[in-house]
Amino acid sequence: MNLDPVTLALVQNRLDHISHQMGWVMTRTARSPIFSQSHDFSCFIADARGTLISQADGIPIHTGGGGFAVRAILRDFKGDIAPEDVFLLNDPYTAGGNHLPDWVITRPVFVGGKLVAFACNRAHQADIGGGAAGTYNSAATEIFHEGIRLPVLKLIEGGPKGGKVREDLWRLLMLNTRLPEALDGDLRAMIGSTRIGAERLALLVEELGVDRADEFFEGVLDHADRRFQTCIDRLAQGVWKGEEPVDNDCFEPIDARIAVTITVKGRKLVVDFAGTSPQVRGFKNSSIANSTSAVFMSLASFFEPDLPKNEGAFRSVEIRLPEGTLVNARMPAPMTMNTVFVAHEIIHAMWKALAQALPDRASAGWSKAVHAVTAGLREDGGRYVMYQWAGAPAGGGVEGRDGFHLIGHLITLGGLTLPNLETYEQLYPARFRRQELRRDTAGAGRFRGGAGCDYEVEMFTPADYAFRGEGAGAPSSFGVAGGRAGAGGEVILTLADGTRIQAPKYGVERHGVGTYRALSPGGGGYGDPKTRDPERVLRDVRDGIVSAESAENDYAVAIAADGRSIDRARTDRLRKALP
Helix, strand or coil: CCCCHHHHHHHHHHHHHHHHHHHHHHHHHCCCHHHHCCCCEEEEEEECCCCEEEEEECCHHHHCCHHHHHHHHHHHCCCCCCCCCEEEECCCCCCCCCCCCEEEEEEEEEECCEEEEEEEEEEECCCCCCCCCCCCCCCCCCHHHCCCCCCCEEEEECCCCCCEECHHHHHHHHHCCCCHHHHHHHHHHHHHHHHHHHHHHHHHHHHHCCCCHHHHHHHHHHHHHHHHHHHHHHCCCEEEEEEEEEEECCCCEEEEEEEEEEEEECCEEEEECCCCCECCCCCCCCCHHHHHHHHHHHHHHHCCCCCCCCHHHHCCEEEECCCCECCECCCCCCCHHHHCCCHHHHHHHHHHHHHHHCHHHCECCCCCCCCEEEEEECCCCCEEEEECCCCCCCCCCECCECCCCCCCCHHHCCCCCCCCHHHHHHHCCEEEEEEEECCCCCCCCCECCCCCEEEEEEECCCEEEEEECCCECCCCCCCECCCCCCCCEEEEEEECCCCEEECCCEEEEEECCEEEEEECCCCCCECCHHHCCHHHHHHHHHHCCCCHHHHHHHHCCCECCCCCCECHHHHHHHHHCCC
16 A cells, blocks of 8 residues: 555654653653653553554653563463453563563553554653662672562453453562552553553544554554665765773673674664673673663664654664673673663764764763662651652763753653652652752863763661762763763762761662762763854853863863953964964
8 A cells, every 4th residue: 555655644643642642641640759750651652563653752761672572462472462451561581671670561452353552651660679779779690689570461351341450460569669659559650551542542543444554554664764774874884883881890890891883784784782791790781672772772863853763763773682791681680770871881882883984973972870769768667769860960962062961861862851859858858958060070072061960968867878870980971073071970978977978889888867969970072172162161151061261271262350251362362372
């Protein structure tokens, strides 16, 4: 059938809008601030074969590998999928999961008795048991230390009278969390959002015609494939390599790396991670679904933002993930950190290789997070788990745009929003003292990186701190085209008695009442900083991002004594003196 391109565009937009509708339901009904405040969840849609046809809502690292989860359902429940069924899974080894805290709820969509699609939600649970409150057990050395493992399960069993919740399974899930009220409410929100998605999908299929809908779904996948092939056309043919270091295994320094070779041949890409270091002892090993998602994300983000976000876009990409390495670990390697690190390193390595094939689209590196998870008891005896997300890291610069100052993990591309501090003060025994941008930490460049922030919060109770500070210490971003890396980060605890503790990159420690302070690292700069527009430098000085001294030393821009204007004559002399 020759499909009208206008109709195809409308179908893709409808699918994407349904994904967003599911996300709106989730935000408004979830109990945990991880969802309602920070949007650490994603909604996506797959066709009847388990191929993603929309991943418009949420966080790219969640959705890019979503097809693995749906295809695991089709594999494990072949011939046993009915209307009103709802499936649950999380395991990265057996169920297409990326890491254990991200649970997938999937609802099959039937129209006229025919399976036509799946409405899905992947969301990070506040706590799923394991060795540390808040799921990030940085002391884990095997997956069994990280929480409950869920193969593909029927959480709700369909039937002629509608779906019936498996109460025994529900009780099992509630027993395996420190925060049963949060998990109970969040699971119900996930289930409800997929119901709304399934209802909207059924209406769309009825409009298209149940016998023709799959042709339209295949059409949007084909269109995405053609669009991405035009992106490949812009890459120089040949073999391009990129590496990103991995300097610790969560326990001690190591000399490891993510290595990628991208071969551009015709309208095909081969992405090969041969040369990547073996899996490590700590919880930064990646699953196939997670690594695939990181590759898709790095490719999609390198090109224009209107590239269709479905699995068809990457039909021309072959991914090779050597078994037993950081990008495809063998059982029972722990994996909870993998959606952030080593996904971040995968994307950096990919960007470095792609930048050689198309320099005009190069991006400087984003800095790495220094977040901790803080968990303890409230005055009423109830537990709390607080994610210290407000101390987010920074983005890197690109041609035409400076890096974002405070955007969070690279793998979210801004999809993970910073929580409202006033709300957090109501929810947790905490008082925020500061959240301000740092000075002279942004990677210098014609378009500078983001600055990162100085974040400080007073914790009123003794608490466990699960540190995950990959960005602490040396700079974790990188500059391109003559730009420079941003400054490194730091985490400091100051206890009530004045004891000052330099937090480790990783580890689970218990400390008394005190203050948690995170200095998040800066993003990398793009281009020679001495060619930056002096007016932009002045604005940064007035905003407190760059000091007058750094303006002169890094950018060859002299600031007048009033601090509010450029000393034009001196700036001209500085720039004329440049080699």
